[in-house]
Amino acid sequence: MTPEPLDVAIIGAGTAGLSARSEVAKVTDSYRVFDPGPYGTTCARSACMPSKAFIQSAHDFHRRHAFGLLGIVGGESLDVDSKRVLAETRRVRDGLVDGVIEGMRAWRESNLVPHQAVFEAKGVLRAGQARFQPRATVIATGSRPRIPKDWHDKLGDRLLTSDDLFELPELPQRLAIIGLGPVGLELGQAFARLGVQVTGFDPSPSIGGVADPDLQSRLREALAAEMTIIMDQAEPVHVDQTGIRMRWNEGETEVDYVLAAMGRVPNLDRLGLDVLGVDLGETGRPDLPEDRLDLPGTRLYFAGDSGPGPALLHEASDEGRIAGYFAARAEDAVFRRRTPLRLVFCDPQIAHAGESWDTLEARADGVAIGEATFDRSGRTRLQRGQGGVIRIYAEKATGRLLGAAIVAPEAEHLAHLLAYAVSRDDGLKNLLRMPSYHPTHEEVLRRALRATLRNCDVDVGELEAIRCKDAPVDCDNGQP
Incomplete structure (x- = not known):
């Protein structure tokens, strides 16, 4: 049987695969998405979203420990109905999955192949009883949990x-x-x-x-x-x-x-890539050049958990769209990544924006570091919450912001602000010109920026120094 020709094959209907499809469909209808299911993306089914629904129940229940400090009585009698907690998590999850599946309705009947695709010689894809010959292939097969063999x-x-x-x-x-x-x-x-x-x-x-x-x-x-x-x-x-x-x-x-x-382990070992001479190596992924998604000499594009970037939804979405854009045009997928941004939704939250300490340590002599704590800030006191720390990394010679690491309540908002600042090549002095509302966690950020700037080889005008001081109503560290 002669394989059906395709402009683009997309293997996987997760976040990266669906993002790739949206770009490919702008250029051609000669494409197929291969996925045996279940559908709904890993994020919606089992990762980002249901976990956050579950975490929300936990954090809200834990908040009862602060009720007494707030003058709210009776919190000690609250209890957890664990069956309902898990049932509600599944209800939220199922609604999110249904939304993803509904978004596939317009093209599912014409362009979805509900079978696992496997490579054969000369780049032919076999899926069930059908065979296809794509001009380019986006591989977005996701990943599975890593578990010891026995x-x-x-x-x-x-x-x-x-x-x-x-x-x-x-x-x-x-x-x-x-x-x-x-x-x-x-x-x-x-x-x-x-x-x-x-x-x-x-x-x-x-x-x-x-x-x-x-x-x-x-x-x-x-x-x-x-x-x-x-x-x-x-x-x-x-x-x-x-x-x-x-x-x-x-x-x-x-x-x-x-x-x-x-x-997690990338789901690339079941595709028959060895038939095409693709070496997955020890990582289970091909060794791609930096800031490139296609394997040189091929029209194989790797995105999401199958690709070279961090396993984060916003990165998977970016990679999918970029891979789809270039695959539809049969061009090399060379691009520049966004500023790194990572969050962990424990309490206190963990956030990284820009470069992290493990990438800066080797050139530590040229890096200025400053920090500030949230322990006694006005916002923390009012919320009766626990404190935390923010650490700012800057280029010592110029005061240019390089990155930040935060372990603190609601760190996600500061991290977005700082990631944006890093992407603009902002300096600490520019950031200190921002207004800082009271009482907010941004006041702690300003203290950390000041502490970092003091460790830079940068002159600060007297008027600038005066304007970025704290108001006298909320000084928790006694620093000028």
């Missing part, structure tokens, strides 16, 4: 991942989390705040993706009050009806379930 056999249905976690009928009493990156921290704290006894394991000195050691200690201190954190690897050594015995170098504990949050 854990499925050992743990059975007591092994959880973010893909199936919210299908639990009710919350467990005891939970081990293996891996304390963003997913492990967010979910671990949420479970703990809903009354689950949580033990988190991670041998890395940098949990939550926080590279700055000054912030790492602050983060661990905040989280240790709610969940047990063990800096070691753990293995399930015994499973029976009473639970799972987890063992590490210095001890063991019993839990009801194990949540694997050890990162």
Whole structure:
């Protein structure tokens, strides 16, 4: 059977694949999207959105501890109906998934192939009984949770991942989390705040993706009050009806379930890319040139979790659209990424904007660092919340903002502001000219900017220095 010719094949109907389709469809109708389902994107089905719905329930319930300070009585009698918490999480999730599927309605019948696509010789794609010959192919097959090979056999249905976690009928009493990156921290704290006894394991000195050691200690201190954190690897050594015995170098504990949050593996190993001579290497991804999505010498474009960028929704959306744009034109997908922006929705939140400490440490002599705490700021006092720290990184010789790291309440808003400033190559003096409303967390940002500027080789005029001082009603550090 002669393969059906296509301008573009898109393998995967997740965030990156759907974004690619939207660009390809502007140029040609000679395309197909290959995906056996389920549909609805990983973000909507099991990652960003349902986890945030679950976290919201946990944070709202935890807020009862501040009720007494606010003059609100009766908070101690509140309780968690864990079945309803999980059911509500699924309800929100299902609504989001339905919205994504509804958005596919206009083209699904004509352009969706509901089968897994596999490469054959000469770039032919086989999907079910059909074969296609695309001129260009966008590969956006997403990823799956990383799990040690024998854990499925050992743990059975007591092994959880973010893909199936919210299908639990009710919350467990005891939970081990293996891996304390963003997913492990967010979910671990949420479970703990809903009354689950949580033990988190991670041998890395940098949990939550926080590279700055000054912030790492602050983060661990905040989280240790709610969940047990063990800096070691753990293995399930015994499973029976009473639970799972987890063992590490210095001890063991019993839990009801194990949540694997050890990162994700790209779904590229099942596509037959080796037939085309594509080497996936140790990372499971092709080695692409920096700021490029297509493999040189081919018209294979990799986007989302299949691509070279960070596994973040806004990056996947960008990569998908860019890959689709260039694939439809059979051109190299060379582009410039946005300013890095990463958030973790634990409490306190973790945020990174621009360059992070692990990329700056090698040239530390040329970097000025300043910080300020949220501990006694006016906004923190009024909210009866916990504090935090913001660290600003700038080019010492010029005062140009390079990046920032934050462990603090509502850090997401400051991080967006700072990412925008980095993208504009703003200097600290320009940022200090912004008005700062009282009482807000932006006042703490201004203190951090001042502290960083003092460590730069930049002159500050007397009038400028006066205008960026704090008002006398909210000085928490006594600094001029």
